[in-house]
Amino acid sequence: MEEIHRILEAIRCNSQRSVLATITHVEGSAYLKEGASMLFLEDGSQIGLLSAGCLETDLAARIPEILESGRSCGFVYDMQSSDLLSWGEESGCGGVIHVTIEPIDNVLMDHLCSLKDDLDRQMEVKIIKNISSEGSVAEYAFVTGDRQVYGEWKGGFPEALLDLTSSGESRKSGMKTVPSMQANVFVHTYYPKPRLLIFGAGQDARPLATFANAAGFSVIVSDWRPVLCDRRYFPDADTLLIGFPEETVGLIHCTSYDYAVVMTHHFRRDQQLIRLLSERQLCYIGVLGSKRRTQRLFEEGPIPENLHAPVGIAIGAEGPVEIAVSILAELIDTYRKNRKREAIAYEP
Numbered sequence: 643m644e645e646i647h648r649i650l651e652a653i654r655c656n657s658q659r660s661v662l663a664t665i666t667h668v669e670g671s672a673y674l675k676e677g678a679s680m681l682f683l684e685d686g687s688q689i690g691l692l693s694a695g696c697l698e699t700d701l702a703a704r705i706p707e708i709l710e711s712g713r714s715c716g717f718v719y720d721m722q723s724s725d726l727l728s729w730g731e732e733s734g735c736g737g738v739i740h741v742t743i744e745p746i747d748n749v750l751m752d753h754l755c756s757l758k759d760d761l762d763r764q765m766e767v768k769i770i771k772n773i774s775s776e777g778s779v780a781e782y783a784f785v786t787g788d789r790q791v792y793g794e795w796k797g798g799f800p801e802a803l804l805d806l807t808s809s810g811e812s813r814k815s816g817m818k819t820v821p822s823m824q825a826n827v828f829v830h831t832y833y834p835k836p837r838l839l840i841f842g843a844g845q846d847a848r849p850l851a852t853f854a855n856a857a858g859f860s861v862i863v864s865d866w867r868p869v870l871c872d873r874r875y876f877p878d879a880d881t882l883l884i885g886f887p888e889e890t891v892g893l894i895h896c897t898s899y900d901y902a903v904v905m906t907h908h909f910r911r912d913q914q915l916i917r918l919l920s921e922r923q924l925c926y927i928g929v930l931g932s933k934r935r936t937q938r939l940f941e942e943g944p945i946p947e948n949l950h951a952p953v954g955i956a957i958g959a960e961g962p963v964e965i966a967v968s969i970l971a972e973l974i975d976t977y978r979k980n981r982k983r984e985a986i987a988y989e990p
Contacts, residue, residue: 643835643857643858643859643977644679644832644833645678645679645680645689645691646679646761647835647858648690649662649679649680649681649690650755650757650758650761651758652681652683652689653681653746653751653754653755653758654758656683658683658685659683659684659709659745659746660681660682660684660745660746661682661708661709661744661745662679662681662744662750662754663701663742663743663744664677664678664679664680664741664742664828664830665678665692665739665740665741666716666740666771666773666816666817666828667739667740667816667817667828668737668740668816669737669738670721670722670737670738671737672693672721672739673691673692673693673694674691674692674693675815676815676828676830677815677816677830677831678691678692679692680692680698680701682701682705684705686702688702692739692741693739696719697719697739697741700717700719701717701741701743704717704743708743708745711745712747713745713778714742714743714745714779715742715743715776715777715778716740716741716743716774716777716778717740717741717743717777718738719739719741721738721739722737722738741777742771742777742779742828743778744779750794753782753792753793753794757769757784757832760784760786761832761833762834763834764834764897764899765786765787765788765834766786766787766831766832766833766834767784767785767787767831767832768807768812768829769782769783769784769828769829769831769832770782770784770785770793770803770828770829771828772825772827773817773827773828781793781795781796782795783795783803785799785803785804785807789807789808791804800823802822802823803827807829812829812831815830815831816829816830817829833899834897835858835859835899836858836859836860836900836901836925836973836977837859837860837861837862837897837899837900838851838854838859838860838861838862838900838973839862839894839901839902839903840854840861840862840864840902840903840905841864841902841904841905841906841911841915842864842903842904842905842906842907842908842930843863843864843865843867843870843871843872843875843876844870844905844906844907846930846965846966847863847876847905848875848962849962849963849966850903850905850962850965850970851863851876851878851879853967853970854970857970857974859901861876861879861880861881862879862880862881862882862883863876863879863881863882863883864882864883864885864890865883865884865906866884866885866886866887867884868884886911886914887911887914887915887918888914888918891915891918891919891922896923897923898923898925899925900922900924900925900926901925901926901928901976901977902919902924902927902928903927903928903929903930903969904916904919904927904928904929904930905929905953907930909939912929912931912939913939916940916946916949920946924948925948925976926948926950926973927946927948927949927950928949928950928953928954928969928972928973929949929950929952929953930952930953930965931951931952932952933951933952936952950972950976954968954969954971955968955972955975
């Protein structure tokens with residue numbers, strides 16, 4: 643998942659001076675693409691990645707000077723040259739990567755905190771950056787799904803850019819040409835952190851909650867049995883909900899960014915949960931159990947299109963840990979395919 647969520651959490655909780663680095667343009671191949679971000683803190687610690695280690699050391703060496711100047715700047719790393727003294731084939735990459743650096747002052751920090759609040763409210767937010775010829779950020783603005791704008795844009799945010807954020811073209815990250823402004827701007831969409839709703843708090847749910855959290859999901863665990871749905875067993879879960887399906891499902895404002903896995907090992911409870919979850923616009927519903935058991939679960943109705951049963955990728959998994967790996971692999975696969983499908987659907 644995107645590192646922006648960890649970056650925003652660190653910015654809000656840390657008093658150190660810091661610098662935000664963003665890939666704004668890629669020519670050829672690269673480990674990560676446009677929109678990837680990384681945070682460099684004054685004490686030398688780092689959050690996120692821009693490459694497989696090719697760029698980070700060089701960028702880290704520049705951070706003290708950037709913090710001292712307080713100015714945004716840009717760097718271009720040419721990975722195509724075979725010259726051993728360049729960023730060439732010895733680095734293992736083969737493209738040209740443009741990176742924009744922004745020292746996080748109080749104004750930008752406030753805007754990044756607003757971005758976090760919007761994402762936490764399950765809103766998509768687009769970032770528009772006016773990149774100068776030197777690669778620095780001249781102006782920037784955040785635009786929410788309901789067209790609210792905040793940021794630092796001289797003379798007011800242009801209507802042409804507001805229209806751009808509403809068009810399909812903005813779904814794909816990178817530099818965009820705005821003919822009416824005779825300008826090129828960087829556009830990227832920040833998506834809310836995907837949520838995994840785990841219904842059932844048995845032993846096989848524990849590694850799934852842990853792995854999903856590490857992969858970037860916000861995790862909610864729900865069960866009607868307090869002895870199982872306990873913080874001791876789910877230290878990484880964001881929320882624990884104790885109650886029967888009709889009680890807890892109603893407490894969750896489900897969105898298309900949500901994934902659910904039903905694993906209570908209780909047939910009637912699973913039936914209740916699937917019926918309730920099928921009424922909501924979830925991205926993914928996974929059901930633990932055999933195909934025969936799943937067919938029995940749906941004796942009284944049609945199987946939803948977003949249902950995955952048996953849940954997980956078929957890797958011959960045995961035991962809670964391997965089952966958790968297979969489920970998480972399918973969740974990530976679904977997430978990536980949906981993002982790719984969205985980008986392709988809006989290509990001109």
